Amino acid sequence: RYGRGVRIDEVDMARNLAAIASAARDSALVIAYLHHHHWASDWYQLPEWVSGVAKRCIDAGASMFVSHGAPVLQPVEIYRGRPIFYSLGNFIFHVQSEKSTWTAAEVWESVVGVCSFASDNSLIDISFHPVVIGGEDGLEDGVLERRLVPQLVTGDSAVRILGRLQEQSARLGAHIEISGNVGRLQAR
Template sequence: MTKTFTIAVTGQSLIKHDIRNTDDLAFQSVRDLLEKADFAFTNFESTIDGQHGGWPLKGSFFGCSLPVVLDSLKDLGFHGLSLSNNHAFDLGPSGILSTLEEVERRGFLHAGIGRNQTMAARAGKGSFNGRKIALVAMDAGPGPDFMYAGDAAKDRPERPGVNRLHLTKVVDVDAEAFDYLRLIRDRIGYTDMDLGNDSQPDDRPPVDPENEICIARAIFRRAEHFGRRVKIDQTSLTRHLSEIRSATEDGGLVIAYLHHHHWASDWYQVSSWVGDIAKACIDAGAAMFVSHGAPVLQPVEIYRNRPIFYSLGNFIFHVKSETSQWTAPEIWESVVGLCAFDEAGELTAIDFHPVVIVASSSGQHTMLEERLMPHLAHGSDAERILMRFQAQSLSFGSQLTIIDGTARIIL
């Protein structure tokens, strides 16, 4: 009989509270589901306030967690954590060091942050039930340069931080608008010195002088249409693909992870650049690509018999009611994906189990602070989540079969 190796993937875990002390059966069912996997993976969407201390480096979207939340994730059955995200640097380098220390103390496989760039870019590696697993985790921002890890150089010490996939936001405008913008720049006397000052604390962005104009931090590109796009730094991408390739050659099933906040106006729309990066990671050898971006469940695509999870939404989402943008029901709904691989490392099937974040088995609550833990969804909730996921994924060529409150892709 062929031995199957199962990897469980979930939405991001923005966790601020210890959620172990509950006898809620619907929550226990989620734990039971994760325990079926040989390797369970989530993104730890926070930074640890530990013995290294730190200082808040954000305004209202600041967040940190006490080390005990990692015990909650361990108790839930998680083996691996991506640490590269927009909250990883909320306490600065001190938070990076505390997070590394506490994650390693609990034996998690992890990737995405480090004492310097070389360490942050390194794949996390481990062995689970006789199978090698590797994780390469990146963050594409947007974020200030100083949140990203840096190697030491002459007269410059190393900087603990996040593993960066370098992107630049660009606004496309037509030729007429481009000429107006250039005229405005010249009339107000906006110079390279002004750009350098406005870019602080970052370095000034690279700009094509013939086809791009940068005023303050906004880059405008001459195009045939209006729109927004991101420009991928190929040197940065090549470095990450090399790490994926190396981990694959070492014999591991490689999870390529990306976190980003370059969302489309419609949160359900997948930006084409994410697909380009996902497919490049798989071409380099990754067994799957997992991403968290817009805080909702986005489609799954199968590329070269390997899954691309464009956004798995939220699994644990501890936020406050005063933040009104998190009230849409879709923000609190997602799936747990159980990905089955054969002995040759080929994907054979994915089972999707719908989850909804609530306060208790009685259902949704008005106060966001009460929605502490994910429950397996049943009945009309399960049908709604899976049918929406099925329809979105079909547009990417993925055919999901829904049976008895779960969905499946067979390859």
């Protein structure tokens, strides 16, 4: 059988989990972050191993888990009252050639997630503000090199980005309400 698999180095994982637990004991708000390049052929499908790592980090005491691998916005999950951001997509994405294949709008879209925590590091809520690298005008510009920085977007672009995040996150039990150009997830 042919396939690609990922195997976690358990010694390295144990060392990282111990560091998370140590920081959490000091009452610090701990953010565990993972950057990887092992995504499914469908960028919107979450690799099972990433979910496993995320939940182990939360179990060790992380206040949130943030991951980035697939270059698109992926869902948010709430696990044990803590947020897991499976991929926030891109905030900086420099393309060096007009012949680039990175032209799909989703590669240039993301959200800024603003988390509110109580004094005991428990999540209160998250607001999601949609952004596009290069702004809405950038999506229409065929010269990718001019898409430099993320800009807040409104209207149809905001609805599209937030709607996709809402739909994907609902499959994982996270319910995002959209009002205007902002999405909001209540922890309770």
